[in-house]
Amino acid sequence: xxxxxxxxxxxxxxxxxxxxxxxxxxxxxxxYAVDVGDAEQxxxxxxxxxxxxxxxxxxxxxxxxxxxxxxxxxxxxxxxxLSELDEGIREEIISVLKPHVLAExxxxxxxxxxxxxxxxxxxxxxxxxxxxxxxxxxxAVEQALTYPEYSAGRLMQxxxxxxxxxxxxxDAIDFLRNAEELPDQFYHVILVDPRMHPIGNVTLGKxxxxxxxxxxxxxxxxxxxxxxxxxYEGDVAYAFNQYHLISAPVVDEADRLVGxxxxxxxxxxxxxxxxxxxxxxxxxSDEASLSDTILEAAKGRALWxxxxxxxxxxxxxxxxxFAETINQMVALAVLMPIVASMGGNAGTQTMTVTVxxxxxxDLTAQNAMRxxxxxxxxxxxxxxxxxxxxxxxxxxxxxxPMLAAVIGVAMLLTQVSAAIGGIVIPxxxxxxxxxxxxxxxxFVTTVTDVVGFSAFLGLAASVMM
Amino acid sequence: xxxxxxxxxxxxxxxxxxxxxxxxxxxxxxxYAVDVGDAEQxxxxxxxxxxxxxxxxxxxxxxxxxxxxxxxxxxxxxxxxLSELDEGIREEIISVLKPHVLAExxxxxxxxxxxxxxxxxxxxxxxxxxxxxxxxxxxAVEQALTYPEYSAGRLMQxxxxxxxxxxxxxDAIDFLRNAEELPDQFYHVILVDPRMHPIGNVTLGKxxxxxxxxxxxxxxxxxxxxxxxxxYEGDVAYAFNQYHLISAPVVDEADRLVGxxxxxxxxxxxxxxxxxxxxxxxxxSDEASLSDTILEAAKGRALWxxxxxxxxxxxxxxxxxFAETINQMVALAVLMPIVASMGGNAGTQTMTVTVxxxxxxDLTAQNAMRxxxxxxxxxxxxxxxxxxxxxxxxxxxxxxPMLAAVIGVAMLLTQVSAAIGGIVIPxxxxxxxxxxxxxxxxFVTTVTDVVGFSAFLGLAASVMM
Numbered sequence: 001x002x003x004x005x006x007x008x009x010x011x012x013x014x015x016x017x018x019x020x021x022x023x024x025x026x027x028x029x030x031x032y033a034v035d036v037g038d039a040e041q042x043x044x045x046x047x048x049x050x051x052x053x054x055x056x057x058x059x060x061x062x063x064x065x066x067x068x069x070x071x072x073x074x075x076x077x078x079x080x081x082l083s084e085l086d087e088g089i090r091e092e093i094i095s096v097l098k099p100h101v102l103a104e105x106x107x108x109x110x111x112x113x114x115x116x117x118x119x120x121x122x123x124x125x126x127x128x129x130x131x132x133x134x135x136x137x138x139x140a141v142e143q144a145l146t147y148p149e150y151s152a153g154r155l156m157q158x159x160x161x162x163x164x165x166x167x168x169x170x171d172a173i174d175f176l177r178n179a180e181e182l183p184d185q186f187y188h189v190i191l192v193d194p195r196m197h198p199i200g201n202v203t204l205g206k207x208x209x210x211x212x213x214x215x216x217x218x219x220x221x222x223x224x225x226x227x228x229x230x231x232y233e234g235d236v237a238y239a240f241n242q243y244h245l246i247s248a249p250v251v252d253e254a255d256r257l258v259g260x261x262x263x264x265x266x267x268x269x270x271x272x273x274x275x276x277x278x279x280x281x282x283x284x285s286d287e288a289s290l291s292d293t294i295l296e297a298a299k300g301r302a303l304w305x306x307x308x309x310x311x312x313x314x315x316x317x318x319x320x321x322f323a324e325t326i327n328q329m330v331a332l333a334v335l336m337p338i339v340a341s342m343g344g345n346a347g348t349q350t351m352t353v354t355v356x357x358x359x360x361x362d363l364t365a366q367n368a369m370r371x372x373x374x375x376x377x378x379x380x381x382x383x384x385x386x387x388x389x390x391x392x393x394x395x396x397x398x399x400x401p402m403l404a405a406v407i408g409v410a411m412l413l414t415q416v417s418a419a420i421g422g423i424v425i426p427x428x429x430x431x432x433x434x435x436x437x438x439x440x441x442x443f444v445t446t447v448t449d450v451v452g453f454s455a456f457l458g459l460a461a462s463v464m465m
Numbered sequence: 466x467x468x469x470x471x472x473x474x475x476x477x478x479x480x481x482x483x484x485x486x487x488x489x490x491x492x493x494x495x496x497y498a499v500d501v502g503d504a505e506q507x508x509x510x511x512x513x514x515x516x517x518x519x520x521x522x523x524x525x526x527x528x529x530x531x532x533x534x535x536x537x538x539x540x541x542x543x544x545x546x547l548s549e550l551d552e553g554i555r556e557e558i559i560s561v562l563k564p565h566v567l568a569e570x571x572x573x574x575x576x577x578x579x580x581x582x583x584x585x586x587x588x589x590x591x592x593x594x595x596x597x598x599x600x601x602x603x604x605a606v607e608q609a610l611t612y613p614e615y616s617a618g619r620l621m622q623x624x625x626x627x628x629x630x631x632x633x634x635x636d637a638i639d640f641l642r643n644a645e646e647l648p649d650q651f652y653h654v655i656l657v658d659p660r661m662h663p664i665g666n667v668t669l670g671k672x673x674x675x676x677x678x679x680x681x682x683x684x685x686x687x688x689x690x691x692x693x694x695x696x697y698e699g700d701v702a703y704a705f706n707q708y709h710l711i712s713a714p715v716v717d718e719a720d721r722l723v724g725x726x727x728x729x730x731x732x733x734x735x736x737x738x739x740x741x742x743x744x745x746x747x748x749x750s751d752e753a754s755l756s757d758t759i760l761e762a763a764k765g766r767a768l769w770x771x772x773x774x775x776x777x778x779x780x781x782x783x784x785x786x787f788a789e790t791i792n793q794m795v796a797l798a799v800l801m802p803i804v805a806s807m808g809g810n811a812g813t814q815t816m817t818v819t820v821x822x823x824x825x826x827d828l829t830a831q832n833a834m835r836x837x838x839x840x841x842x843x844x845x846x847x848x849x850x851x852x853x854x855x856x857x858x859x860x861x862x863x864x865x866p867m868l869a870a871v872i873g874v875a876m877l878l879t880q881v882s883a884a885i886g887g888i889v890i891p892x893x894x895x896x897x898x899x900x901x902x903x904x905x906x907x908f909v910t911t912v913t914d915v916v917g918f919s920a921f922l923g924l925a926a927s928v929m930m
Contacts (some may be wrong), residue, residue, distance in 0.1 A: 020703055027831050052707050060832040164535075173673075183676040184701040185711075187652055189886035205651045208641040223515060229707065235480040238485055241736055242517050244729045246650075246711075248767055265708045267732050271706055274739035275821060280745065282817035283810060290818075290827050298846040301814050305807060305847060312806040313858065316799050323795045330788045333798035337784065338916075340802060344809075345773045347749060349766045352747035353755075356740060361485065362755050365523040366492050382770060393778065400672060457794055 023055055030057070034069045037101030042072055055084035057292050058093070070096050077101055078114040079109035079117075087120045089291045089428050094125055103132035110184070111137055112157045112265075115144040119154065131319045152236050153229040154204045156259030159183035162192045163216055170212030172202070185262065185270060187247050191216055200224055204317065210406035216254050226251050229258055233269045238361070240266035274339060280437040281352060283308070307442045311346055315340070315449035323465060331398045332460055335390075335407055339456045342386060343414035350422025351444050355437045372423050379419025383412035402464050409455035421447035492641050495522070499534045507537055520549035523558070524756050535561050542566055544574035544582075552585045554756045559590050566598035575649070576605040577622045577730075584614060593725055599747065617701050618694040619725030621715045624648035627657045628681055630664055635677030637667070650727065652712050656681055661721045663714040665689055691716050694723055698734045703826070705731035742824060745902040746817060748773070772907045780805070780914035787922035789930055796863045798927055800855075800872055804921045807851060808879035808913030815840050815887025820901045823891060837888050844884025848877035867929050875921035879913060886912035 026045065033042040046054060059436035070077060070093055077097060081107055082090060092189050094102060100190065106114060118141065130138050140158055147153025161182060163172045172189055176182065188201040200220030210219050223243050227236055227250045239245065240263055251261040265352045279285070283304035293299070295335050319326070319336070326332050354375075357363035363371055368403070395401060425443045427438035491510065511519060511547035523531050523546075535542060535558055542562060547570055549554060559567060571579060571594050579598065583591045583606065595603050605623055612618025626647060628637050637654055639645065653666040665685030675684050688708050690700055692715045704710060705728055715724040743752075748769035757765070784791070784801070791798050819840075822828035828836055856873035860866060884910040890908045 020700060020707060020864070022826075022829065024830055024833070039494075050708055052709075056826065060829060062835060115718040123483075153507065179674060182670055184670075185668065186670045187711075204673065205647055205648065205649075208638075208642060208669065209647040235485060241732055242485060243515055244517075246652075246729065256575065263728050263732065264711065266707055267735065269730065270732065270736065273738075274736075275825075277555065278739070278743050278821060279817060281743065281747070282813050284814045284818055290822050290832070290836055290839075293848065294842045297839070298850075299534075299844045301811070301843065302847050302850060303854050304814070305810060305851060308810045309803070309807060311850060315806070319799045319802065323799060326798050327792070328794045330792045332800075333801075334781050334788060337802055337918075338774070339804060341780070341910075341914075342770060342774060345770060346766070348747050349749045349769070352744060353749055356743060357755050360740075361521065364487065364489070364525060365489055366745045367755070370527060371755055374755075374762070377759045377764045378766065381759065382767050385763075386770060386774060387768060390773065394764055430552040433476040445485055445806075452800075 006286045014038060021354055022053055022060075027057060027060075030069070031061075032067060034072055035066060037072060039072050039074070042069070043076055046073065046076065051078070051080035052084045054081050055086075059086055059089050063092070065433070066093070067096055075099070075101055075104075077105055077106040079113065081104075081105075081381075082117060083113045086289050086291045088289065088293075088296075090117070090127065091121060094121070094129075100127070106132045107134065107137075110157065111140040112145065112155070114141050115154055115165065118147065119149060127442075148230060150232065151229065151260075152227045152231045152250050152261060154226075154232055155236060155265050157183065157260045159186075159355075160249070160257060160260045161186050161203075162187075162190045162196075162198075162257065163243075165191045165193050165217060165433045167191075167205055167216050168212060169210045169214045169216060169219070172207055172216060173212070173415070182332070186260070187262065188260075189216070190249050190257065191220060192257055198226055198251065198257045198306065201247070201249075202302045204261045210323065226255070226431070227261060229253075231440060234273050236261060237266045237269040237273060241270060251327055273359075275326070277355065281355060281441065283441055304442075308445070310447040311442050311449065314446060315453055318453040319457065322453075322461055325457055325461040328465065329401060329403075329460065332457060333399070335394060335403075336381070336453060336456050338390065338411050338413055339407065340449050340452040341410065343418045343452040345418075346379060346415050347418035347422045347444040347448040348441075350419050351426055351440050354423045354426045358371045358426060358436055363427070368427065371429075372420075375423045376416060380412070383415030386415065387411035406459045406463060407456060410452065410459055413455040416454040417451040418448045466559060487518055487525075490523075492522060495534070496526075497529060501539055503535050503539060504539070508541055511538065511541065513550065516545035517549045519546050520551075524551055524554050528557070531558070532561055539563070540566055540569075542570055544570040544572075545579065548574065548578045548582055551754050551756050553758075553761075554592060555582070556586060556590065559586070559594075564593070565598075567593070568657075570747055571597045572599065572602075575622065576602055576609065579606050580590060580609040580619055583617065584610065587657075592913070613695060615698045617692045617696045617698065617715050618724070620693070620698055620701060620730050621692075622648065623724045623725045624651075624676075625714070625722060625725045626651050626653075627653060627663075627780070628654045628723065629666070630656045630658055630682060632681050633677060634672055634675045634679045634681060634684070637681055645678065652726070652727065653686075653725075654681070654712050655722065655725070656685060657722055663691055663716065663722045666712070666714075668711075690719075692726060694718075694721065696870070699738050702731045702734040702738060705754035706735060717740040738824075742820065742902045745900065746820060746906065748906055769907075773910070776907050776911040776914065779911060780918055781877055783918045784922065787918075787926055790922055790926040793930060794868075794925065796859075796865070796868060797922060800868075801860060801918060801921050803855065804872065804875050805877055805914050807876065807918040808883045808917040809910055810883075811844060811847065811880050812887045812909040813906075815844070815884050816891055816905050819888045819891045820905060823895050823901055828892070833892065837885075837892075840884045840888045841881060844881045845877070848880030851858055851880065852876035865911040868925070871924045871928060872921060875917065878920040879917040882911045883909070 030045050033045060118129050146388060188203055190198050191200040192198050192276055201224055202216050202219055206219045225239055225248050227244055227248050229250050247260050247261060247262045248258050250261055252258050273443060285300035307330050387408040390411050391404040394407045395404035421444045426440040429439050431438045495510050498510060583594050609619060653668055655663050656665040657663050667681050667684055668686060671684045688706055689710055690710055690713050692713050693719050694715050707810055709726060712725050712727045714722050715726055717723050750765035852873040855876050856869040859872045861870035886909045891905040895906050896902040
């Protein structure tokens with residue numbers, strides 16, 4: 001028995017489908033309540049759910065059920081659910097909500113959440129929401145909207161807790177104990193000089209555990225990063241992840257404190273950036289979500305398919321040059337997709353590693369040449385390996401030693417070109433300020449297809465004909 | 466001038482290469498100090514750098530420079546740098562460090578960081594580090610290692626700050642003010658019942674701003690998630706991101722508090738999981754990093770290239786069936802890669818959206834059928850669009866109306882099959898507990914290649930010959 005127990009302890013719980021997903025039974029009960037129009041029952045069933053889970057539920061329903069649920073839930077619908085919703089669904093729900101329900105929902109929200117909400121909305125919906133806000137909040141939101149989209153200014157909250165640099169622990173504790181109002185969530189007291197330049201962070205834990213006479217200056221955190229208000233949000237997320245920040249002060253052009261960003265917002269940005277990268281690498285426009293309409297989704301993908309069509313036609317033009325050669329030896333037509341497919345895959349591998357290394361700043365001017373060399377070596381190594389395998393396969397299949405030699409060499413050339421294309425193209429795009437995740441794919445495929453087909457058919461034409 | 470200023474304010478700062486990347490000048494100066502063997506100068510140059518940046522720098526150097534730098538830096542080398550290093554480089558550096566430097570570096574580290582360090586090491590290195598620890602720390606690390614790899618137990622820190630559920634704000638403040646030792650970083654006081662079951666979180670901020678007589682129970686956070694100690698770390702990261710948690714108590718099988726996980730650790734896991742997904746989707750084994758050796762990297766990619774070779778050969782077998790048809794009309798050989806390439810790309814798009822939606826729990830049993838229907842519609846829509854385009858292209862290119870019709874229909878069929886394969890295959894793999902990011906690619910490509918070639922060549926054979 002003790003052995004069994006030990007085995008259990010050493011196996012991680014499988015990432016089951018069920019963990020943190022909404023329980024099917026709960027969803028069924030909720031849909032039933034909506035179906036029969038039982039508002040009381042619906043309210044009771046929704047009560048224990050976190051706003052993020054309610055948002056997920058709404059996203060998973062069809063438009064009809066979603067609308068009915070929102071109407072029945074009515075006044076219970078709060079701002080937090082709105083902030084958690086996907087953009088498309090959010091607009092749809094805002095247009096369904098009664099004006100007074102929407103107004104109340106928005107009034108409950110923190111100003112940085114309202115900013116996040118209104119920045120994606122159409123003009124009329126934006127105005128409706130701004131009008132619902134109290135004057136002070138509206139001004140705060142409007143001010144935040146003057147910062148560039150995707151900048152630290154849009155992410156930050158304006159409520160900060162500061163202390164003059166000469167204060168002691170006792171001063172800070174007395175101040176906090178007597179403060180009329182403190183932000184909902186804060187983790188640091190920010191030390192500022194008389195001109196409001198932030199100079200250090202003191203954690204509340206350190207404050208709690210230090211003697212009253214200790215100067216705050218003596219217990220500031222070792223790691224202190226100040227974020228410029230116009231910094232791109234992706235860089236903010238990178239800084240939080242790289243330096244393990246919990247919160248960081250945001251400063252304007254004169255280095256004066258204007259707000260604070262906390263790690264939960266940075267984590268959400270990191271998540272979005274990853275989503276963008278992964279979808280862009282696959283040639284899906286980054287607005288894509290399961291709640292897009294069919295037409296939106298088709299449009300988002302058609303663009304990249306169209307680019308791919310052009311590169312595919314280019315590759316076909318290469319094949320066309322060798323039409324006569326193929327006519328004389330149909331085995332070439334049978335084998336040529338293998339060369340292209342292997343090249344495309346190797347190119348995608350190298351390209352993905354490169355895009356990822358650029359995003360994490362692991363690939364820099366410092367090590368660029370070495371990494372290119374490494375990738376080419378990897379390509380050559382796998383080129384030799386798969387060149388030999390394919391030479392054997394082709395040799396046995398078609399019983400033509402010359403054909404075997406040709407496909408082997410073509411494979412090697414294609415793998416090396418895939419490595420070069422896969423690393424040089426994203427690096428060049430990055431250098432020119434173009435997102436390598438978005439644009440590398442078609443270029444890399446063009447390289448591998450053109451090299452693959454020309455090498456294979458060209459060698460065949462010159463050696464075998 | 467004011468106009469210029471406004472424009473500046475409305476444009477986000479470009480995500481420049483330089484932001485948070487190591488400055489080239491600093492790197493050059495450091496390398497120079499290493500070159501001339503100036504330990505003093507090296508120490509001075511490294512002083513302002515964060516451990517994470519030093520780790521990045523070490524990763525970007527070649528083996529020779531790295532070894533020389535570590536030897537010269539000697540006693541300054543601390544545990545934090547070790548924790549920030551990539552696994553491969555870390556093992557290399559541990560083998561270079563003098564035993565007493567390693568011992569001291571490890572003794573400075575928090576026990577959860579030591580766990581993170583030793584779990585990836587070989588047996589002898591692991592023992593060397595465990596021996597360097599003080600007894601209490603060694604026991605803590607060894608205990609953590611009894612939890613499954615990738616579980617909450619490995620992520621958590623054991624130092625927690627708790628308060629009995631009946632305490633008031635005043636009790637908690639007095640306790641904290643008088644505590645001998647508090648953890649370095651903590652954000653919540655965890656309320657526990659007499660059997661150490663966690664029942665709520667009180668933020669330090671709320672504690673600070675509440676009156677002494679208020680019961681702690683009245684100011685607990687609304688959102689409270691308890692993490693089972695054996696939970697998979699990916700699910701832990703999901704919970705932090707979904708519920709905007711800052712820290713969460715970890716409980717054993719009897720629901721007793723055993724530790725706490727903080728958001729910075731969850732953020733690191735989220736980042737790793739994304740990296741894994743993105744690399745796996747591209748067919749790169751997930752240990753891949755720029756510091757892998759050429760042989761390691763080639764091996765990690767060869768496996769997937771080999772699987773791809775098998776599917777490519779399968780597709781070639783399909784072409785071989787129609788060799789006679791191609792012999793009669795070489796235009797088929799010229800056009801067929803277009804059909805396959807477009808199918809492969811559409812399949813990758815759908816597959817990536819599906820894998821991502823499964824990871825974020827946006828695709829569930831609840832909406833599966835609707836999402837499948839949506840994807841098939843998207844595929845059909847783009848199939849019709851690109852079928853028409855290719856029919857026109859082929860018609861003009863080869864002047865053969867029948868060939869135009871054939872490629873148009875083949876394109877439609879391939880796009881629809883790409884949509885079905887792209888969503889059904891990852892969903893099926895997920896259902897059987899196989900990571901869809903790792904295994905979907907080859908299957909989807911097989912479907913699109915086989916359908917693409919058979920549809921195009923099969924239609925051509927039956928209609929045109």
